[in-house]
Amino acid sequence: MKIKEIIVVEGKDDTTAIHNALEADTIETNGSAISAECIERIRHAQEVRGVIVFTDPDYPGRRIRAIIEQHIPAVKHAFLPKKKTIAKNGKSLGIEHAKADDIRSALENVYSSDETNFQSQITLDDLIDARLLSHTSAKKRRERLGELLNIGSTNGKQLVKRLNMFQITAQQFGAAIALINQEEEHA
Structure with a gap:
C-alpha cells in the first residue's frame, strides 16, 4: 500500500x-x-x-x-x-x-477537516441524550464513539467541534450510538 x-x-x-x-x-x-x-x-x-x-x-x-x-x-x-x-x-x-x-x-x-458548506445536524442535546456528556459512562462512550467514527477520542467540549470538523452526519452518529447501546446491553 x-x-x-x-x-x-x-x-x-x-x-x-x-x-x-x-x-x-x-x-x-x-x-x-x-x-x-x-x-x-x-x-x-x-x-x-x-x-x-x-x-x-x-x-x-x-x-x-x-x-x-x-x-x-x-x-x-x-x-x-x-x-x-x-x-x-x-x-x-x-x-x-x-x-x-x-x-x-x-x-x-x-x-x-475542510468544513466548508457543512452544517452539523448534531446538537448538544443529542450528546446529552446519547449519554456522551453529564453521565457516569460519558468518557467511555465518547472513546468508543471516536473509535467507531475514526475521529479519535475527545473531551465533551471538543466533541461537537470534532463531529463538525469531520462532517459526521446525524445518520452516522445515530448508527454509532445504536451500536454502543447494543454493546452495553450485551456486556
Whole structure:
C-alpha cells in the first residue's frame, strides 16, 4: 500500500512504524513544540501532495493536531484509539507501538477537516441524550464513539467541534450510538 499524501508524525519511531506498515513519506514534528519551519514544510506538503496528520492519542498529539489545524485547516486526519497504541510493557503509548494492520486501517479511514458548506445536524442535546456528556459512562462512550467514527477520542467540549470538523452526519452518529447501546446491553 502506498500513500500519496505526506504523513505528519511526532518522531523517528513513528516514521519507522509507518514505513514498516506501508510505503509513505513523513514529516516529523519532533514533539509538540512545532517550529515555524516545520509548519512551513507541512504547508508546502499540503499544497504539493496533501497531508495526513497521524499523531499519538494523548495530550501532546492533540496539541500538535490543533497547532497544525490552526495554520493549515484543510489537512486530513487519521486516528488510532489508545488501546491500539499501548506499548507491550504498558508504560507508554504512541503510533510507534501500533500493529502494522492497525496503522494501515487508520490511514484508509482518513477524514478531511475542510468544513466548508457543512452544517452539523448534531446538537448538544443529542450528546446529552446519547449519554456522551453529564453521565457516569460519558468518557467511555465518547472513546468508543471516536473509535467507531475514526475521529479519535475527545473531551465533551471538543466533541461537537470534532463531529463538525469531520462532517459526521446525524445518520452516522445515530448508527454509532445504536451500536454502543447494543454493546452495553450485551456486556
